[in-house]
Amino acid sequence: MDWFDCNVGYGIARVPPAGGFAATPEELLEELGFCGVAEALVTHAAIRDESAQAGNHLVAEETSAHPRLHPIWAILPPQAGELGSVGDFLSDMRQHGVKALIAYPDEHRYLLNSLTLGPLLEEMTARRTPLIVGPKWAALTALLAEFPNLVVIVVGHGSWGEDRYYRPLMERYPGFHVDTANYALDGGVKAAVDRYGPERLLYGSGFPELQMGGSLLMVAQADVSEEAKAAIAGGNLRRLLAEVKLS
């Protein structure tokens, strides 16, 4: 199985995870290797805990020598200009090969809506750039009504099973995806695949907060076809990233 993790991080956080973490890309690669994961979309803890400016710079610089690691950058409201203009930001993404963006609206204190992020979200929609975000269901429901073709990957949802929140979005918006990191619901993967096909689920580990091998074994042994497993394990993410236009 060709594993491509859509939800993994490294770096020093304000509060270290209870059971350990990877401080460097090299340590993260060792952990990925232990679990047999080939590639990963990667954030740096500094993006969330320190600043988007510092973290975006760190993850681009530190992963540049590691082709198995693909940097994710955080977005901020362009009105304050902290990451430059929308045009500057897109240009920087192209320069550093950044193909996915992440939003931390609560931690970074902004509203995930068109008033705040409209021009950037329009560009992301046109360029097929995935927006990675936690399970902010009310905000996402409103946002997707305004940007129905935006590619979205919701990560870290569902220790209590959040099908009642996410299924309406999956039924209406073809660019809506969820990861498997915390989606441990028994029979959840099969139920989702049976109803929506395998294209909408992406393997994510949630490392370093979550144990990398849990979600992996769940997907590897899900009661679905081998083709469906391969799509979830990495095929879907590869397809989404291949569709991204950097310019």
Next chain:
Amino acid sequence: MNSSILAGEFVARGRSESCSVIDMHGHYGPFWGIYLPKPYADGMLDSMDLCGVSATVCSSHSALVDQERGNREMAEVVKQHPGRFYGYRVVNPNYPKQAAKEVERYPEDAGFLGFKFHPDQHSYPLTGEGYVPALQYAEAHRLVVLTHSWGHSEYDGPKLVQQVAERYPQVTLIMGHSGYGEWDAAFAAARDCSNVYLDLTAAYRVNGIIARMVKEVGSQKVLFGTDLPWFDPHWAIGSVCFSRITDEDRHNILHRNAERLMAPFRATPRAQ
């Protein structure tokens, strides 16, 4: 690369012939706050078979509300599937008369290991009077008590679990979720009290926590659990398989410890 033989078997085939898993923390039936695709016996057995789980010890979700009706439901399931499902009889201390009856009825049903407490759901402290009749009965008959526990909970934090364990040394006290988040206190309770066991349910998802349990408490005091029909056993097994522990530890956690605890109940299913 992970060199574990067990991990290789589970990744390749989903199960292991040498490691027939026992799940010490299951439930039964639908639940208010979550969509459960497979909440009943046929679906749970399907998942257990897919994952190489030979037996699950369950309590009824319904019993968390109506203990008499729910425990009766659980007893029927255990009766219909001997050897695959075992039971815990739920005690809801908010209804002391009914709770006392549930304790009195304990000997009526075969295949039960003891009692299930959920102090957080019932907003009732584990150390409260309402649990005393069940604990006294469990002490006298050397039963198992699975209690929900959560870090820093005023109702069932790990320090309260330790207090109860010290008061009732003959009770095998399984600390559900291992006092999730208050790890040091939970590990101390399991180290200090020979009758306290850590339960992996939900805790297994925390990166690195299983290795810490093994290092700080020992794999002989860690039990496998999933909350089935909530969580996919493969998610939990994967966490065990990809933790930095030995295959001996994995065998202890996945089945040997449970086999040891369950032996008296399998030989004499009706605890008198």
